[in-house]
Amino acid sequence: MISDPEVIGALAVLAGLRSMSRRRLAMILAVHDPIEALESLRLGRPLVPAVEPRADVRERLRVQSLAVSASRRAARCAEVGVSVTVPGDGDYPPALIDDPERPAVLFLRGDRAVLADRRVGVVGTRNATAAGRATAADLGARLAEAGVSVVSGLARGIDTASHRGVLASGPGRAVAVLGNGPDLAYPRSNRDLLDRLVEQHVVLSEWPPGTPPEAFHFPLRNRVIAALSEVLVVVESRASGGSLITARAALERGVEVMAVPGSPRSPASEGANHLLRDGAAPVTSVNDVLEVLSITPPVRVAPARRPPRSCLAIELFEACRDGPRSLDQLVSGSGAGVAPVASAVAELVRDGWLVDEAGWLEVAVSGLPP
Amino acid sequence: MVEVHVGPGLPSFTMLGLPDESCREARDRVRAAVLSSGLSWPDRRVTVNLAPPTHRKSGSGLDLAIAVGVLAATEQLEPESLSGRAFAGELGLDGSVRPVAGVAPMVGVDPELEWVVPSGCVGEAAAVSRGEVRSVASLGELVEVFAGRAAWSSVSSAVGVAHGSESPVVVDDLAEVRGQPVARLALEVAAAGGHHLLFVGSPGAGKTMLARRLPGLLPDLDHDIGLEVTMVQSAAGVGGSGLVTRPPFRAPHHTSSAAALVGGGSHMVRPGEISLAHGGVLFLDEMGQFAPAVLDTLREALETGRVSVGRVNHHVSMPARFQLVGATNPCPCGEAGAPGVCACDERSRHRYLSRLSGPLLDRFDLRVRVSRPEVGDLLSGERGESSAEVAARVARARARAIESRGMLNADLDGEALDRWARLDDDATALLRSEMERGRLTGRGYHRVRRVARTLADLAGGECDSVDGELVAAALSMRSVFDRRVVS
Numbered sequence: 078m079i080s081d082p083e084v085i086g087a088l089a090v091l092a093g094l095r096s097m098s099r100r101r102l103a104m105i106l107a108v109h110d111p112i113e114a115l116e117s118l119r120l121g122r123p124l125v126p127a128v129e130p131r132a133d134v135r136e137r138l139r140v141q142s143l144a145v146s147a148s149r150r151a152a153r154c155a156e157v158g159v160s161v162t163v164p165g166d167g168d169y170p171p172a173l174i175d176d177p178e179r180p181a182v183l184f185l186r187g188d189r190a191v192l193a194d195r196r197v198g199v200v201g202t203r204n205a206t207a208a209g210r211a212t213a214a215d216l217g218a219r220l221a222e223a224g225v226s227v228v229s230g231l232a233r234g235i236d237t238a239s240h241r242g243v244l245a246s247g248p249g250r251a252v253a254v255l256g257n258g259p260d261l262a263y264p265r266s267n268r269d270l271l272d273r274l275v276e277q278h279v280v281l282s283e284w285p286p287g288t289p290p291e292a293f294h295f296p297l298r299n300r301v302i303a304a305l306s307e308v309l310v311v312v313e314s315r316a317s318g319g320s321l322i323t324a325r326a327a328l329e330r331g332v333e334v335m336a337v338p339g340s341p342r343s344p345a346s347e348g349a350n351h352l353l354r355d356g357a358a359p360v361t362s363v364n365d366v367l368e369v370l371s372i373t374p375p376v377r378v379a380p381a382r383r384p385p386r387s388c389l390a391i392e393l394f395e396a397c398r399d400g401p402r403s404l405d406q407l408v409s410g411s412g413a414g415v416a417p418v419a420s421a422v423a424e425l426v427r428d429g430w431l432v433d434e435a436g437w438l439e440v441a442v443s444g445l446p447p
Numbered sequence: 448m449v450e451v452h453v454g455p456g457l458p459s460f461t462m463l464g465l466p467d468e469s470c471r472e473a474r475d476r477v478r479a480a481v482l483s484s485g486l487s488w489p490d491r492r493v494t495v496n497l498a499p500p501t502h503r504k505s506g507s508g509l510d511l512a513i514a515v516g517v518l519a520a521t522e523q524l525e526p527e528s529l530s531g532r533a534f535a536g537e538l539g540l541d542g543s544v545r546p547v548a549g550v551a552p553m554v555g556v557d558p559e560l561e562w563v564v565p566s567g568c569v570g571e572a573a574a575v576s577r578g579e580v581r582s583v584a585s586l587g588e589l590v591e592v593f594a595g596r597a598a599w600s601s602v603s604s605a606v607g608v609a610h611g612s613e614s615p616v617v618v619d620d621l622a623e624v625r626g627q628p629v630a631r632l633a634l635e636v637a638a639a640g641g642h643h644l645l646f647v648g649s650p651g652a653g654k655t656m657l658a659r660r661l662p663g664l665l666p667d668l669d670h671d672i673g674l675e676v677t678m679v680q681s682a683a684g685v686g687g688s689g690l691v692t693r694p695p696f697r698a699p700h701h702t703s704s705a706a707a708l709v710g711g712g713s714h715m716v717r718p719g720e721i722s723l724a725h726g727g728v729l730f731l732d733e734m735g736q737f738a739p740a741v742l743d744t745l746r747e748a749l750e751t752g753r754v755s756v757g758r759v760n761h762h763v764s765m766p767a768r769f770q771l772v773g774a775t776n777p778c779p780c781g782e783a784g785a786p787g788v789c790a791c792d793e794r795s796r797h798r799y800l801s802r803l804s805g806p807l808l809d810r811f812d813l814r815v816r817v818s819r820p821e822v823g824d825l826l827s828g829e830r831g832e833s834s835a836e837v838a839a840r841v842a843r844a845r846a847r848a849i850e851s852r853g854m855l856n857a858d859l860d861g862e863a864l865d866r867w868a869r870l871d872d873d874a875t876a877l878l879r880s881e882m883e884r885g886r887l888t889g890r891g892y893h894r895v896r897r898v899a900r901t902l903a904d905l906a907g908g909e910c911d912s913v914d915g916e917l918v919a920a921a922l923s924m925r926s927v928f929d930r931r932v933v934s
Contacts, residue, residue: 403818404923408628415632416902420877420919427880436647436816 078168079161085154086147087111088161088182089285091118093145093258096137099283099297103181106163118142153286157260158275159184170281172196176304176330180283186259187279191250194226195370198306198327200299200320201235201313206345206401207432207439209313210238212337216310217242219363221249223372228252228305230298231271231280233264235312235320244273251278254301256294260286296322303327308369310360311336314348321348324357333369335360342400389413390421394430394440401437448498449509451516456492464497467505476507476538477514484542484587489521503760507537508547511563514538514586528593533557535572536565542586548684551575551677563589569602571681574690575674619659622833626820630657633815633924635837638664639844640901641855643749643771643810645734648817654774657817658698658730661772663834665694665727666842672726675766679718679725694727697769701736709744709754709767716756716763721748724769734773735802742807745771749810771810775803812857812894814925844904856901861893866911868900873915881922895921 079085088111092102105114108125117124121139154161162168163182170192173179199216201209217227217239227243229236231253243251253274257263259282262271274280282288283297299319303309303326311334314320324334336357339346353359360366364374393407402410408418422438425431432441460474481488495513497504512534518524535553536544546567551574554562558577566582573580581599583589591597624631630646634657637644644661646654668676668691676691699708699720706712710719721729721744731737748754752768778796848856852867859867870878878895881887887895898921899913906917 403816405627405629405816405818406821409626409821409823415628415923416916416920419923420916423877423919423922427877 079163079166082151082155083147084111085161086149086151087115088163089150089154089184090115090142090145090147092182092184092283093150093285093288094138094141095291096134096141099178099180103179106181115142115147150285150287153260154184157186157286159186159259159286160189161185170305172305173301178300179304180301183281183283184259184285185279185281186275188250188277189279191226191252191279192305194224194249195372196226196228196252196305196307197366197370198228198302198309198323198332199235199239200229200302200309200311200323201349202315202318202320202345203233203235204315204345205234205238205313206343207434207441209235209337209339209345211432211441213238213312214242214245216312216360216363216366217251218246220366221246221251223249223363223367223374225249225367225370225372226252228254228302230254230256230295230302231262231267231274232319233267237267237270239312240270240274243278244270252305253278253280254298254305255280255282255290256284256298257290258282258284258286258288261289263290295319299323300326303332304330306332308333308335308366310366311349311352311357313337313339313345314352315344316347316351318348321352324352333358335366335369340400386424387421389417390425390430393418393421394425397431397438397440401434401439403437407438449512449516450496450498451513451520452494452496453489453517453520454492454494458490458492460493460495462495462497464495464500465503466497467503469506470497470504470509473507473510473513473538476510476540477517479540480510480538480542480586481514481517483540484585484590486518486523486586486590487521489517493517493520506547506549508535508549508553510538511536511544511565511583511586515589518590524590524593531561532563533560534563535568536563536583538586544583544585544589549682551681554580555678566600568681570689571677573602574677619656619663620834621660621663621837622830624653624657624660624831625825625827626823627653627657627817629923630815630817631831632920633813634661634664635841635905636898636901636924637661637770637772637813638838638841639856639905640812640848640897641770641857642812642898642901643773643857644813644815645773645775645808645811646815646817647775647777649776649819652817652819654817655698655730655732658728658732658772658774659696660834661728661770662694662696664838664841665770666838666845667692668694668726676726679722679765683718683723685723691726695724696728696730697721697724698730698732701731701733703737703741705738705741705744708741709748710756710763710765711758716758716761716765718765719754721745721754721767721769722765725766727769728772729769730772730774732774734775735799739802742803746806749807773803773811775800777816809890812898812925840905843907844901847904848901856897856904859897859900864893864896864900868896868903869912870896870918871912871914874899874913874918877915877918877922887922891925894925898924 091097091111091114105124118138119142161182161184164174164179168189197220199213201213213235220227221243226249227239229239240251240253251274259280262268299322303323309324309327309332311320311324327334334352334357336349336352337360338353339349341350367374392411396402396407396410408415411418426433429441431438462471462474478488515534519526519529535550537547539545544565546565550564550568551571554572554575558575561579562572562576563581563583564572566584569580569582580602582602592599633644636642638661646657648654673690673692676695680691697720708719708721710717710722748767753764754767755762755764779799895918899917902917902920903913
C-alpha cells in the first residue's frame, strides 16, 4: 500500500485523466515515478518516447492534468478510505500481478484480505429476468456458504443479484470491480449496496474517487473481473452482451468459463447458450462450480414453502413455467374469471411461487436445485 | 342586443360596440343579402350599436339581427312584430340564413323569448329554449312571414326532445374486442364507478380501440348535463342537432396546446377539448408525449369539474367534468417490459413512465396493462359480450351506488370507504402483505378499495364489505406503476 500522500495524489491525478488510456498509464508508470510523470506532463515535457507521438493528445493531457489538484485528490482518497496500490507493492492482488494487461494502479476500499480467498466471477446482463436474478442470487449465496468469494461488477441485474446473494449469506465475501471511482455507486440505486460492500467486503477500481462512469470503462473493468476469477459463470447474457467480453477475457487468461443454460426462446439467455454451444461447461447447480474449484459442497436442507392451495393455482403456476405470462394470458388460458385468477395469482406471489415483474408473472424458483 | 338607427345624413353604415374584423364584415353581407332578397337599402345614415359596447363582438351570428333591425328601422318590417322575438344566424349574399356556432348558448341567455334561428340550428335551439323556436331559411322568407303572406315553416315537435330525429349514434361495440379479459373488465369497472383509467401497453395492443368503447358502456346523459353538453358543443360549432343524450368522446392529439385543451381565444372564448368531453370521455393517447404543461392544465378540471379561462378582459368558467382515459407505451421500445424481450433497461423505462408521474397519475384508480391479443383469441372468431349486455350491468351498478351512497365510487373518500368497503379477513391479509412488501401506498390502498367496491356493485353484492377475490382483482388492475418497476 502506498502511504505517501504526494504519490497517491499524483497517481490519482494521472489515473483520472480522461485522455489517459490504461495502456498509456501503464507505460508511463513503468518508466517514470508518478510525481515526476505528472510534473513532466504538466510542463509539457516529453515522457517515454513511445508513449505519445501525437502532439494534440499530449496537449490534451497537459490541460487535463492542470485542471486537477493532486493534494485535493489525495485528500479525497483519505476521506473515503481508499487505499492505492501499484504492481510491485506488497498489497497488489497476487492474481493480477502476472496478468498481461494488469492495472497500473488500483484504488481499493474495504477488506483487501478478501482477494486472497478462492474467487468465482458471476456476471450477466443488466436487463435480467427474475429467474436469472434469482439464479445469480442463489449462486452468490451458495458460493459464499462454501467460503468462496464472488467477483462481480455492481451493475444492475445479475451483478446486483449476485452481490446481494453474498451479502445475505457468508462466510465467503464479495469483490466488486467498478468502472468508475470507488466512491460512486453506478447505478445510483446501488448506493446502499456499495456502502455495505465497503464495510466487510472489497470494492476496487482502476479509476480514482470522483471519476464518473464512461461507456469505454466497462470493457476494461470486465478484463479485471476475468483476471480476478478462477472460474467465471455467465448467468444470463444477450447475444452481444458485456458479459461475453468478460468471457472472452477469461478465455484469453485460461480462466474456466461456465454458463447457466437458459431457454432457447429467451433472448436474455442467448449469449449464455452460445457459450455452452462453444464448449463452456454448463452450471446446473452450484456443485458444478464447486467441483471445478475442487471444493466439497456443504450439506444443506431446502426450506419448505406453503404448497399452492387450489387446482387453479397449480394450473396457473404450470402455465408460467413456459415463460413470463401476463394476467390477460392467464385469464384467457384458464377460462376462469379475472377475479379468481387474480386472487390465485396474488396468493402464488405472496407464497413465493411466482414473481410479478411489472405485470409479467414468472416462476420464482431458479433453475438451481439445492 | 342589436340597436339600429337610420337617420338623415350622407349614406353610410357605422357599427359601434367593438365589433372585430369578422363581425364588421357583416356590413357588406347584410347589405348584399337585403338587396338580393328584393328589399331596399336605405340611402341614409345607418348606425348599428351592439350592446353592451364594452365587450368585443366577434363572428357572423349577429347578421340576421342586424338585417332585421335595418328592415324594421326602414319600415319594411313592422317594428312591433319584433317584440318578444330574438334572431340569430349568418346571412349569405343571396339572402339565405346559415347556421352558426353558439346558437344554443345564445338561446340560453334568454330562453323565454321566441327565437328565430337558421334551420340547421333548430335542434340545439329547441333543446335549450323554453318558448317557441322558429326556423328560417332566408331573409325573404322572414319578411313574407312577418307581412302575413306566409306561415312559419313547421318545426317538428320531436326536434330538440331527447334523442331528437337524428339517427342513433353508431358506437363501437365491445363485442369486437377479442380476448383481453382484464382490459374489458377495467372498462366495465371504469364505466360503473366513474374511475379514471390508464392503459399501458405496446403499440398495436388495442388501447385506442378499447378506449373508444367506453362511451358505449355509459348510460345516457341526464337532462341537465345533456343541456350543458349541447351548449358547449354548439359554442364550439361541433354540435349535431337537438339535445345531446349520449356521452361525448374526445381524443385530442398529443401535439395539442394547452389552449386547445382548456379552451381560449382572445375575445370570444371557445371551449377546449376538456369541455367538449364534459359528461363523456377524454381520451389522451400517448399521454407521455403531451407537453407536461398541457397535462397540468387537466388538474383543475379533474379537481372541480369546471375549467376557467382568464383573459385580460374577461373570465369564463366552462363545465369540464369528464372521465379521463389515458394510454401510454410502457417503455421507449414499446415491448411492454417483458422480461428478456424488452430492449430498454429499467432506467430508461422508469424515465419514460416518470413523465406521467405525480398528481395526475394519482387520479387513475385503474392502471391496466394491455398486451397484444393472443393469436388464438383473434382467430377463434368468438365474439365477446356486447356493449349492450355490459352497459346493462353498468347501469345496475351505477344505480346501486347512487341509491345507497349518493355518488359514484370514484368519489368515495377514505371515510366513506371504511363505511362501504369493509375488508374481510382474506382481503385484509392480502393488502397487508402488499403493503409490507412496499407495493402499496396509502393512496393506493384507497384506490384498491374503491375499485373493489365497484367490482362488488357489478357482481351484485348488496353488503358493505369486499372480499379477497375482489381486492385481488382490483390489485391486478393497478399494478403497473408501482415502485417495484423502478427498484
